[in-house]
Amino acid sequence: MSQTRAKRGVELGFLxxxxxxxxxxxxxxLFEDFERALRPFDITPTRFGALVLIEANSGLSQMQLAKAIRLDRSTLVALLDHLEGKGLVKRRPSPTDKRTNELVLTDEGRKLLTKAKRRVQExxxxxxxxxxxxxxxxxxxxLEAVSTYKRL
Amino acid sequence: MSQTRAKRGVELGFLxxxxxxxxxxxxxxLFEDFERALRPFDITPTRFGALVLIEANSGLSQMQLAKAIRLDRSTLVALLDHLEGKGLVKRRPSPTDKRTNELVLTDEGRKLLTKAKRRVQExxxxxxxxxxxxxxxxxxxxLEAVSTYKRL
DNA sequence: CTAAAAACGTTTGACGACAAACAAAAGCCG
DNA sequence: CGGCTTTTGTTTGTCGTCAAACGTTTTTAG
Incomplete structure (x- = not known):
């Protein structure tokens, strides 16, 4: 019985x-394939999501972005540091609210995103x-129904 | 336009x-709800998966378990350390292969798992x-079709 | 039978994620 | 107004995960 496990595979039981x-x-x-496909761009699913959202909502704040992709705002700091370091994104101090930054794509960011989108589509x-x-x-x-379930 | 973003919400664009x-x-x-529901037991989805698989395949090796839940074998080390530390699981050196351990649930592990299953069902x-x-x-x-896709 | 290759469990290092605490700024309300 | 509360971005700490390197043991080839 036990020695046949390798052949028969592992039982999932309750799972x-x-x-x-x-x-x-x-x-x-999904993550495996995404990572492999976008490796040349150094783009992960989360980073890609951030880029797309900044593109579609130019000037949005870090909090707005964090909520939209369901990421902790503290996580976003390092992520944006990275994207900004690669020259894809810019943090622009908001003129109306000195607490927040306006996030915008650079030209290079837009260019890379266009190519990345094709890879993601594939x-x-x-x-x-x-x-x-x-x-x-x-x-x-x-999936949408699942993620919008009501807590009780 | 920009000032209405808070009301209209963030555009998903390509996403x-x-x-x-x-x-x-x-x-x-899913993770949020699972975590909240199983917090009293200090059980995460991954830990739960490990417990169930050990129950359903008593005596299996760490590698077999790692593959079944798609976790790196190195990750499993700390996870099993934790479960063993709480007295839920035991690592038993295999008598036939001195490289491997046989994983088994303790009585306490079985008992806790029974309760945890009910929570997970809910x-x-x-x-x-x-x-x-x-x-x-x-x-x-x-979902099964997705996770068994062929890499080209 | 023996030398080379592979498998197993572990350690260490890197990275991404969350949570708590903080300073600065904005909003609220007596 | 003027003080309290909330919001925002950041820092720091912890945790879960993968990947690479290592020693031990098993398997495979010649």
Missing amino acids: DGLIGFRLRLAQVS HEKRLFGKLSASDRAELKRM | DGLIGFRLRLAQVS HEKRLFGKLSASDRAELKRM
Whole structure:
């Protein structure tokens, strides 16, 4: 019995019925593929999200960005330091509120993001291409429902 | 325009079409709720996964466990140190292969796991309860497809 | 049978994430 | 106004994770 484990594989037991477990496995695969696809750009999923959000909401504050990608604001500090260090993003002190920075993409940031988007598009196709268009829509809808569940 | 951002919310831009982004958000919510529900037991999703797998495959090795939950074997060392320190798991040197340990649950581990399972069941219901049974089956199926995608 | 290669568990180092504490600025309200 | 509270960005500490290097043991090849 025990010696056949290698052949038969490990039993999932209680985990087998849990969607949460499958969700985690899916995300591990997703991250793996994303990382490999975007390695030349030194872009992780989180960094990519930040860049896209800054592009789509030029001038937004760090808090607004943090909330939108569900990241702690303290985490964002190092992330922006990195992107700013690579010349992709700029922190511009807000003229109206001296506490906040306005985040904007540099020209170089925009240029890199354009290329990165193509890679991400391919990446999504690799991971979800097997699913039909309606399946993908369903999946997206359900994931949204999960992340907007009400606490009690 | 910019001053209405707080009201209208942040635009997702390119992120809006990405399933990967939704997947990440869903997992943030999932982890949040799981953590809150299992806090009294000091059990995280990963630890829970390890306990369940050891229960369902008593005597398996660290490598087998690491692969099954897709965790680096080095990560597992500290995790098992923790569980062993709390008296939930035991590392037993394999009699047939002196390189490996056989992982087994202690009586206390089994007892705690029984209680934890109930909490996790409730947690899953909270997160996925809104979805119909067939929706949940679909979701699970699709997530499996994603995590078993072939690297080209 | 023996030398080379691979597997296993561990240690160490790097990195990304959260949480708590802080100073500065803005908002609130008597 | 003028003081208290809240918000914002940052620093520091902790934790979970991966990757690389290492010693021990097993497996494989010649």
